[in-house]
Amino acid sequence: MHRSYRKPSNDTIAEEYVTAHIIDGAKIAEDIRNQVKREAAALKAKSGITPGLATVLVGDNPASHAYVRSKRKTTADLGLESFGYEMPKETTQAEVVALVRRLSADPKVHGILVQLPLPAHISEEAVLGEVALDKDVDGFNPINIGKLGMKNRSPTFAPCTPAGVIELLERTGTPLEGANAVVLGRSNIVGLPLSLLLLGRNATVTVCHSRTRDIAPLTRAADILVAAIGRTRFVTAHMVKPGAVVIDVGINEIADASKKSGKRLVGDVDFDAVKEVAGAITPVPGGVGPMTIAMLMRNTIRAAEIATAKCT
Ligand code: NAP
Numbered sequence: 001m002h003r004s005y006r007k008p009s010n011d012t013i014a015e016e017y018v019t020a021h022i023i024d025g026a027k028i029a030e031d032i033r034n035q036v037k038r039e040a041a042a043l044k045a046k047s048g049i050t051p052g053l054a055t056v057l058v059g060d061n062p063a064s065h066a067y068v069r070s071k072r073k074t075t076a077d078l079g080l081e082s083f084g085y086e087m088p089k090e091t092t093q094a095e096v097v098a099l100v101r102r103l104s105a106d107p108k109v110h111g112i113l114v115q116l117p118l119p120a121h122i123s124e125e126a127v128l129g130e131v132a133l134d135k136d137v138d139g140f141n142p143i144n145i146g147k148l149g150m151k152n153r154s155p156t157f158a159p160c161t162p163a164g165v166i167e168l169l170e171r172t173g174t175p176l177e178g179a180n181a182v183v184l185g186r187s188n189i190v191g192l193p194l195s196l197l198l199l200g201r202n203a204t205v206t207v208c209h210s211r212t213r214d215i216a217p218l219t220r221a222a223d224i225l226v227a228a229i230g231r232t233r234f235v236t237a238h239m240v241k242p243g244a245v246v247i248d249v250g251i252n253e254i255a256d257a258s259k260k261s262g263k264r265l266v267g268d269v270d271f272d273a274v275k276e277v278a279g280a281i282t283p284v285p286g287g288v289g290p291m292t293i294a295m296l297m298r299n300t301i302r303a304a305e306i307a308t309a310k311c312t
Helices: 025-047 062-077 093-105 124-128 142-148 160-171 191-200 215-219 289-311
Strands: 052-058 081-087 111-114 180-184 204-208 224-227 245-248 252-255 263-266
Touching: 025 062, 025 160, 025 289, 052 062, 052 093, 052 289, 062 081, 062 289, 081 093, 093 111, 093 124, 111 124, 111 289, 142 191, 160 191, 160 245, 160 289, 180 191, 180 215, 191 204, 204 215
Parallel strands: 052 081, 052 111, 180 204, 180 224, 224 245
Antiparallel strands: 252 263
């Protein structure tokens, strides 16, 4: 792994750092997408099967619509079949459950993605529990999440953003076994499953959340620090151990008069300051973000392979 921290030569000389290795998530995600495209073509040539991903979107949340559009576009770009289902916000839980059951039984559909959050009157657990385990490419069926937390059990699929973080760490050669990993955030979507994935790879994991007291001493002990809290530039340089690998999952919008849109995206980490201390760091945008869809595409190919193996 690229470690840019240089030890001070003696106590009287100020510590010397060189800038961190910038982990290029956009490039790594592109490599994964290209691999998926090749695998999809090979599967089609061999078995006549086109991997298919169904997306289920309920309601009119603009961000959810944008995410689903982007997922469907990538699906089509890679030569996968995309089945889109959009339902109005008044749709009942029973109707969504019925659709997911139908998709779970449809042989043309290999992966099912239910875009979260669902409207408040629909239980996520009830709907996600209906996604067939072998089609659960988002990894949110409660059984898959449960297996993630159990020793010597593996879920069929792990949630895409946390899996993308692990992929970035592994591809940059970051040792996970025995490493002190600190995860900021414990959400069902990112922080919690990521902590379980790190634990499963024998890291020593500390999970911090909004009730954690005095976070900085904890983060300063981290070999691997992952920020997933949705707070603009929360992680400052003094919170980071020299040479640590810092993964920024956060996506926050800030005003920027120099942009045509008047805004831009930043992470949970003060990138400019932290890159002077860390050994490696992901930027926002261009770090974890592109990995999420890439991992979804990879999971969809794997789901199609599972289905094909069952038929032969
Ligand atoms: P979330 O559901 O709002 O969870 C935020 C977590 O951060 C909670 O566990 C919360 O603690 C904790 N937290 C909030 N403020 C804190 C503070 N001041 N100190 C310590 N912990 C604090 O958010 P999420 O869905 O996990 O998303 C987190 C960030 O990642 C967001 O910026 C989101 O946009 C981004 N994200 C990016 C991707 C991607 O593809 N790159 C994917 C998903 C999410 P409590 O549990 O105590 O409330």
